Amino acid sequence: MSxxxxxxxxxxxxxxxxxxxxxxxxxLVGTAVAxxxxxxxxxxxxxxxxxxxxxxxxxxxxxxRCCTGYTAFCCTVNGGSNYCPPNTVMGGWWxxxxxxxxxxxxxxxxxxxxxxxxxxxxxxxxxxDSADCGCAGGSCDEWRTGCVQFRYGQCNQDVAPVGRIxxxxxxCVPPWQIDPTxxxxxxxxxxxxxxxxxxxxxxxxxxxVDTRCQVVGISATPTGLGYxxxxxxxxxxxxxxxxxxxxxxxxxxxxxxVAIALSDVAGYWxxxxxxxxxxxxxxxxxxxxxxxxxxxxxxxxxxTPTGAGFWLVSSDGGxxxxxxxxxxxxxxxxxLNQPIVGxxxTPTGGGYWLVSSDGGxxxxxxxFFYGSLGAVRLNEPIVAIAPTRxxAGYWxxxSDGGxxxxxxxxxxxxAVGTGLQRPVVGAIGDRxxAGYWxxxxxxxxxxxxxxxxxxxxxGAS
Numbered sequence: 001m002s003x004x005x006x007x008x009x010x011x012x013x014x015x016x017x018x019x020x021x022x023x024x025x026x027x028l029v030g031t032a033v034a035x036x037x038x039x040x041x042x043x044x045x046x047x048x049x050x051x052x053x054x055x056x057x058x059x060x061x062x063x064x065r066c067c068t069g070y071t072a073f074c075c076t077v078n079g080g081s082n083y084c085p086p087n088t089v090m091g092g093w094w095x096x097x098x099x100x101x102x103x104x105x106x107x108x109x110x111x112x113x114x115x116x117x118x119x120x121x122x123x124x125x126x127x128x129d130s131a132d133c134g135c136a137g138g139s140c141d142e143w144r145t146g147c148v149q150f151r152y153g154q155c156n157q158d159v160a161p162v163g164r165i166x167x168x169x170x171x172c173v174p175p176w177q178i179d180p181t182x183x184x185x186x187x188x189x190x191x192x193x194x195x196x197x198x199x200x201x202x203x204x205x206x207x208x209v210d211t212r213c214q215v216v217g218i219s220a221t222p223t224g225l226g227y228x229x230x231x232x233x234x235x236x237x238x239x240x241x242x243x244x245x246x247x248x249x250x251x252x253x254x255x256x257x258v259a260i261a262l263s264d265v266a267g268y269w270x271x272x273x274x275x276x277x278x279x280x281x282x283x284x285x286x287x288x289x290x291x292x293x294x295x296x297x298x299x300x301x302x303x304t305p306t307g308a309g310f311w312l313v314s315s316d317g318g319x320x321x322x323x324x325x326x327x328x329x330x331x332x333x334x335x336l337n338q339p340i341v342g343x344x345x346t347p348t349g350g351g352y353w354l355v356s357s358d359g360g361x362x363x364x365x366x367x368f369f370y371g372s373l374g375a376v377r378l379n380e381p382i383v384a385i386a387p388t389r390x391x392a393g394y395w396x397x398x399s400d401g402g403x404x405x406x407x408x409x410x411x412x413x414x415a416v417g418t419g420l421q422r423p424v425v426g427a428i429g430d431r432x433x434a435g436y437w438x439x440x441x442x443x444x445x446x447x448x449x450x451x452x453x454x455x456x457x458x459g460a461s
Contacts, residue, residue, distance in 0.1 A: 056133035056147060060140035070192070072136035072143040074112060074167035075199035079357060079381030081399050081423050082203050083441070084112035086216075086341070087130050087273050087297040087315070088166050089159050089232075089256060092152025093175040093182060096193035102172035102202075107193060110175050110182075113151060114163030115256050117274040117293035121161050123149050129163025130273075130297045130315065136167075155182040159256070170200060177205030180212055204421055210235070211443035211456045217300070217426045218439035219262045222307060224389070224431025226453055229439060230260035230270055236280070237443065239460055240453035241265050245281025259300045263307035271312055273297040275320070286310065286323040294318055300342050305349045315339040317354055317362070328352065328365035336360075337374075342384045347391040357381040359396055359404070370394065370407035378402075384426045389433030399423035401438060401446070410434050412449035420444075 060066045078085040091113035099107035114131040116124035126133075131146030148165045155175065175182040206213035214232040221227065226240025234248025234257050243266040248257070255272030262268045267282030275289025275298050286309060289298070296316040303310045309323025317331020317340045328351050331340065338358040345352045351365025359373025359382045370393055373382065380400040387394045393407020401415025401424045415424060415438050422441035429436045435450030443456025454460035 055135055055140070055144065058134050058138070058140065060135060064135075064140040065142060066135035066140045066144055068143070070143045070195070071111070071148055071165050072145045072167050073195075073197040073200055074169045075201070076136045076142055076197050077145050077167050079378075079399060080199045081380065082169060082171070082199070082201055083423060084110070084169055085166060086258065086299060087115050087256075088112040089115055089162060090155040090169070090175070090179050090182065091159075091162050091165070092154045094152060094187040094189055096190050097188060098190070099172075099193040101194070101196065101200075105172065108171050108173070108175050109192065110155070110169040110171070110178070111150070111152065111165045112167050112169055114146065114166050115159075115273050115297065116161050116163050117297060119161045122151065124161040124163050126164065128161075128293075131164040131166050133164070152187060154185050155179055157181070157183075169203065170195075171203040173203065173205045178203060178213070179206070180209070206442060207421070208442050208457055211237075211441075213422050213442040215425055215439060215441050215443050215456065216257060217259045218428055218437065218445070219260045219268065219303070220428040220430070220437075221262050221265045222305075223265065224429070225451070226265065227428060227437060227445070228260055228262055228268055229443060229445070229456055230257055231443075232256050232258070234270060234278075236260065236268070236270070237456045239445070239455070240451070243281065245283075247280065248278060258298055261301045261303040261310050263303055263310075267307070269301065269303070269310055271298055271301045273299075275312060277301075277310075277312070277322070282307075284308070284323070288322075289320060294320070296339075299340060302343045302345045302352065304345060305347060311343060311345070311352065313340060313343045313354060315341075319343075319352075319354075319364075324349075326350070326365075330364075331362060338381075341382060344385045344387045344394060346387065347389065353385055353387065353394060355382055355385040355396060357383070361385070361394075361396070361406075368392070368407075372396075372406075373404060380423070383424060386427040386429045386436055388429055389431070395427060395429070395436055397424055397427040397438060399425075403427075403436075403438075403448075410449075412436065414448075415440075415446050418446070 075082045093110045095106045114129035118128040133147040136142035136145045226242035228242045229237045236247035238244040259271045263283035277288035294314045296314040309325035312320040319330035338356045342355040351367035354362045361372035363369045380398045384397045393409035396404040403414040426439040430450035438446040445455035
C-alpha cells in the first residue's frame with residue numbers, strides 16, 4: 001500500500017470520525033490493510049459513528065448514556081467480568097492518555113467483536129452474528145452493545161469476517177500483553193479517559209504463552225482419571241490418562257473453538273461457535289452444523305456415555321444431536337432471561353441438563369431437577385454445570401470460582417478469593433464422584449478433593 005494511499009485513507013477517516021483523533025494515521029491504516037480487507041475495513045465505520053442516537057429497538061432520549069454513541073464496558077454485559085464475553089473475538093484496540101484510573105498513564109480499550117456464523121469479507125451481516133443492538137442491560141443509562149460495525153484491526157488479524165462490537169474490554173496494560181495477536185499500531189481518543197462503570201477492574205496481562213489465556217473448556221476422560229483443555233484457537237492440552245491426538249493450534253483459524261468433548265482416553269471433538277466439529281484420534285467423524293449454522297452460536301457440547309455421539313448446544317437452548325446422542329427436547333423458541341452456557345449428560349445418556357448464566361437449570365429425559373440459582377443474585381455469572389457420577393446431583397460453577405451444590409453433590413471448596421488471574425470457564429467431576437476440577441481461562445486447573453493431574457500453567461503432575 002503506497003504512502004499516498006495511506007494518507008488519503010487516513011484523511012478520509014479523520015473527516016468521517018469527528019469524535020476520533022488518530023495519532024498514528026499511517027500505522028493504523030496500515031494495520032487495517034494488513035488484515036487483508038483493505039479499504040472496505042477502513043472506510044465502513046464512517047456511517048456507524050455518525051448514528052449517535054440509535055438505540056436499537058429501545059426508546060431512549062438522546063440525552064441518555066445509551067445514545068452517546070459509545071459502547072458498553074464488557075463487565076456490564078459479561079456478568080461483571082472485564083473480559084471479552086463468549087462468542088466474541090478481540091478485533092482491535094485504541095487508547096486514552098492521562099487517565100486517572102491508570103495513575104495518569106495510558107488506558108487501553110479493546111473492542112470485542114461478535115464472531116460470525118456465516119458471511120465473508122471484513123464484516124458479516126447482523127443475521128450472521130449473535131449481537132443484538134440495544135442498551136446494555138436494557139437500560140438507557142448504560143452504553144450501547146451490538147450496534148457498531150467497526151474494527152481497528154490490530155488483533156486476531158487471521159479472523160475475518162467479524163460481527164458488531166459487543167463491548168469494550170478496558171485495562172491499564174497494553175493489549176499485546178493480554179492478547180499476543182495484537183500489534184502495537186496505536187490510535188488515541190482522550191475523550192474516553194475518564195469513562196467508568198461500577199463493575200470495572202483492571203485486567204492483569206496474560207503470562208501464559210501457550211494458552212494465550214484463551215482456554216474455553218475442559219472435558220474428562222470416561223475413566224475419570226484425566227482431562228483435556230481446549231483453547232479458542234484450537235490448541236489441546238491433555239493430562240492424566242487423556243492422550244493427546246492432535247489439534248488445530250498450528251493451522252489457519254477457520255472458526256473459534258468453544259468446547260471440547262472426549263470420546264475416550266485417546267480421542268476428542270472440538271466444536272466451534274458456528275457449529276463446525278473437528279474429530280481427533282479415536283473420536284469418529286459424526287457430522288456438524290457447518291453447512292447449516294444455528295440461529296444462535298454454539299456455546300457447549302457433551303459426549304454420550306458410549307463415546308459414540310455428542311450433543312451441541314446453542315446459546316438460546318437449541319440442542320443438536322450426532323451419532324448415538326438422542327434428542328430429549330430443547331429450549332429453542334422459549335424466551336430465556338439469560339443465555340445457556342453449559343450442558344451435562346446423565347450417566348445413562350438418557351437425558352441432560354442445561355444451565356443458563358443466571359443459574360437457571362433445565363432438565364430433559366431422565367435428568368432430574370435438584371434445584372437452581374435462578375432466583376439468587378449472583379456476584380458473577382454461572383459458566384458450567386458438572387453432574388455427580390451417580391447422576392443424582394450436580395455442581396454449578398461461577399466465573400469467579402464460586403461452587404454451588406445440588407442433590408448428592410458435595411461441597412469440597414471453591415476458587416473464590418484464591419488469587420485467580422482469569423475467570424473460571426469450565427468444571428468437571430472426578431472418578432470418585434465427590435471431587436471436581438475447575439478450569440481457568442489461562443489454563444490453570446484447580447482440583448478440589450480430586451487428583452491433581454496438572455494444568456497448562458504448571459505442566460503435568
